[in-house]
Amino acid sequence: MNSPEAPLMFSQLPQPLRYAQALLEHFSRLAGLTDSRRLCQGLVESASQLTGCELSQLYLLDDTHTQLTLAAEWHENNWQIREQAGLPSDYHREQLLQYCLCQNQILAIDTLDSSLHDTAFLPDSATPWRTLLCLPLLSEARHVLGVLLTASTQSLRLGNFADSLGLLGNFTVSQLGLLQRVDTVPAPATAEPAPDRPCPSGYGLIGNSPAMRTLYQLLGKVLHNPVNVLLTGETGTGKELVARAIHDYGFRRTRPFVVQNCASLPENLLESEMFGYRKGAFSGADRDHTGLLDAADTGTLFLDEIGDMPLSLQAKLLRVLQEGEVRPLGSTDTHKVDVRIIAATHRDLKLLVEAGTFREDLYYRLAHFPIELPPLQERGQDILQLARHFAEQACVFLQRPLCRWSQAAESQLLGYPFPGNVRELKGVVERAILLCDGNELLPEHFSLEDAADTSRNLRERLEQVERNLLIESLRRNQGNQTSAATELGLPRRTLLYRMQRLNICAADIRSREKADARQ
Structure with missing residues (x-):
């Protein structure tokens, strides 16, 4: 206890010398364990006894660092085994664990509120959990290897144990690494990646293709x-x-x-x-x-x-x-x-x-x-998701209301090859927002007419699909352009423009309807 750092570590504890002696005993006991499973169980048991908490859990990242596994749990003076013990490392429902793991930060909550904090990873308890401590476990290179958690239904100042438990936890994961390197125990069967594990997504990127x-x-x-x-x-x-x-x-x-x-x-x-x-x-x-x-x-x-x-x-x-x-x-x-x-x-x-x-x-x-x-042309519907995102950004920047998307404009984007990929799409959408005088993005707002010759047949097919869609709507509404525009979700002037561009004559539609009625 002569080190100037030791008093700081134990100064907030009621009986620092007794606690230091107990901590040393737990270090010695864990150092003598040569089985990975018993070492994990020994750590959570020690954490629970040192803090007086009813619950202690140890989560470890797998070799690929893409899944967090509940390696050991001590609950109400017993070791527990839970069936669903694996979580993706980018999970969203366990925000408390995610914060500790991803931010490499100690998390101590003295008043745990289930309405504010998602605690689904904690076991059921007759009395609500009130305090929580999450510690990131680090390698010698300061890489996060897992999380040590303690929780209690009582009002405890668990943050006071953070430094000492952190040393104990880091020592334990270091021992686990040594055991793995000398191959004293075979790799557990759960080390194999689950074949049906859901694919992680997000990472701040856009797209689900x-x-x-x-x-x-x-x-x-x-x-x-x-x-x-x-x-x-x-x-x-x-x-x-x-x-x-x-x-x-x-x-x-x-x-x-x-x-x-x-x-x-x-x-x-x-x-x-x-x-x-x-x-x-x-x-x-x-x-x-x-x-x-x-x-x-x-x-x-x-x-x-x-x-x-x-x-x-x-x-x-x-x-x-x-x-x-x-x-x-x-x-x-x-x-x-x-x-x-x-x-x-x-x-x-x-x-x-x-x-x-x-x-x-x-x-x-x-x-x-x-x-x-x-490339963007291989990402399917991601094109529309990205386009909407860029459009929203542009509208916010220009301080104007968000624009709606016409089906024809979406079809045009899906049919264009985008040789410049996402960068080109972003520029095209931003230009369309500037050209749009109303509140609806139309094909004429996008400068995609000069597409390569290889896309001309595709564009012609898309225009034919659009022409058939307009004709069918006009026929259902007996040539009434206002009703057809309402059905298609277009302004009437937009419908007239598209009819003119696609060579659709309303008089021909009405004549066709009368001929079909006589037959």
Whole structure:
């Protein structure tokens, strides 16, 4: 107890010396356990006894860091086993656990209110749960491995136990890691991924198409794993958004996210920006300058258009990836950095390697986990979901009421190939909002008439579908244009415009109706 930090850890407890002695005994007992299951059970039992709580739970992330598993539970002086013990790591219903896990923050609630907090993950209790403590469990590299939870139906100051329980929990997960590395116990059967596990989705991205759900699954594999990621795909597919999602929802979320486009700067300037320089390194270097790699230390560096990086600079980047070392320009000393690299390109790096313009060793270093983003034309109804999102953003920015979408405008968007992908869609929608004088987006508001020849047949078919739809509505309403417009949800002037553009004559519709009636 001579350490200046020890009194601070136990100062808020009623009997600090007795508690410290009990904590040491629990450390010793857990250190002697050589079975993973008993070690998990021992931790929750110790947490419950040290805090006086009726409940203690241990949640652990699996090897892929995409599922949180209830590894052990101590409830009312007994170990408990629950059937549904697995939860996706991006779950939405257990916000308290999610906050602790994703934000790497201690969560202590002295007054737990079931009307404010979703506590479905807690077992049923005759007396409502009143206090809760959630602790993130960390590896030696400060990566989140799980959550230790204690809860009580009594009014307890559980936050006072956070530091000591955190040490005990981190010690336990470290012991679990040692046991796994020496293979003292076989992997449990539950370690295999459940075949019917729902696909995680979201990560701040928009879209529910099969292509995007596949993308979400791949993102879930790398969120909490320190591997380099290579994002490929056509231009405009949202590679920077995906890179930011990996950072914001991963274990480095609280650290810097730095972006650099490798095609935007000449070679010398790009090198000085990435690695920094010392005063006097070159003409005009009148002070030390911190590079992007140092700025992104402990965080993420996103290198867009990596295929355009000069060969000489590729060699220096390779050393960063291999050794984690950076040497600024004008310096003879190197220093270590801990940076996760996410690279992106719309070019085929394998072809660049064959052409000798991209280093093969760097390619394999970057492509530990390649993810290809789907083009927009393969995402189906995501096009409309994205279009509505961009339209709402534009309306809010312009401070105007939200616009409705006509079926014809939606059909036109679905039929257009969008060679510029999401970036082009965003520009098209924003322009349409500016052109729309009323409150309904129509096909004429979208500049899609100059589509490539390969889409002309499709556009003609869409126009034929629209023409048939208008004719059928007019026939049902005996040629009454006002009634037809109301049925279609269009202003009458819009219906007249579409009829004129599609060569539909109301007189012909009425004549056809009379002829059918006589027959």
